[in-house]
Amino acid sequence: MVADLVVWHETVRVGHEEAAEKAAGFMAKRAAGGAAADSVPAFMEELTRNFPGVGVKGDRKSFVLVTLGDAPVAKVVPVVRYLAAKHRLACFDVRLRAVVNPPLLRRIDAPELTSAGDLPIEDPSADHIERAVRELDGDFWFVILDFDDDHYVQGGLGERAGAAPGAYMLEVRDGDEHLQTEVADADAVISAFREHAAGETAWRERFSWRPVAVG
Incomplete structure (x- = not known):
């Protein structure tokens, strides 16, 4: 499955290329999710409550695949990133090939x-x-x-x-x-x-x- 954003529970900081590999594995079902976390279904519930038209797949316990469909990208993507950070999850933007790490795992001195x-x-x-x-x-x-x-x-x-x-x-x-x-x-x-x-x-x-x- 192709997703626009991939959100998952992560315990260590990941770089863009490592995140891209993980996201590709999740989308191709080549990789199982990591450890299940209550924050993943909590993230999914809050996202679908705010944007019911957004597609949500994945195991829904350790990772979520988000498909925007006809949803407005400029409106939805910032919310997905915000909610992922709120629930301390990693968020990979497939188009930008860029990951946003959970707040506690980010580099303080990163540009x-x-x-x-x-x-x-x-x-x-x-x-x-x-x-x-x-x-x-x-x-x-x-x-x-x-x-x-x-x-x-x-x-x-x-x-x-x-x-x-x-x-x-x-x-x-x-x-x-x-x-x-x-x-x-x-x-x-x-x-x-x-x-x-x-x-x-x-x-x-x-x-x-x-x-x-x-x-």
């Missing part, structure tokens, strides 16, 4: 990737970053990779970001230092984001920066 068109991805992979940058357009024009409000890198496409048409505005904030530069191509933005996610700072030397104007 988070947020774009105008999608939900946040904790500790994003190199592929997540590349897709987010390459999918920027006139409507979904910005992407941010942040460790906290004062430490992040941001990329925006075109005039809405203050750049020339087809170019990117790249910004970095490190405490009180807030700088920006215009970048011609997506590859340079992707490299900057990937290196920033890895905790590197040398990438900043490749650009000529100016302070971000305030006000």
Whole structure:
């Protein structure tokens, strides 16, 4: 069975690729669920009560396969992720190939990737970053990779970001230092984001920066 989201009881933090393998096993019925947990049927009951049209399968004791069908993705997916976190369950988004770990299993220092068109991805992979940058357009024009409000890198496409048409505005904030530069191509933005996610700072030397104007 193909599912849009896979939710299960997890006792250790899992990465995106490991979560993808587990989710594929659940969907193909190649893998049994883990230990049963009361939180799984509680999650399922609350989800179906809020969205009765959503498809729910799986063993319903240790994992649940959620199929959205005609349900509005932008409305339902955030609720699925919220309810999974509320019930301390892992939630894998099949389209994004991204997992949201239960709150107690998350990395405190993990960066988070947020774009105008999608939900946040904790500790994003190199592929997540590349897709987010390459999918920027006139409507979904910005992407941010942040460790906290004062430490992040941001990329925006075109005039809405203050750049020339087809170019990117790249910004970095490190405490009180807030700088920006215009970048011609997506590859340079992707490299900057990937290196920033890895905790590197040398990438900043490749650009000529100016302070971000305030006000």
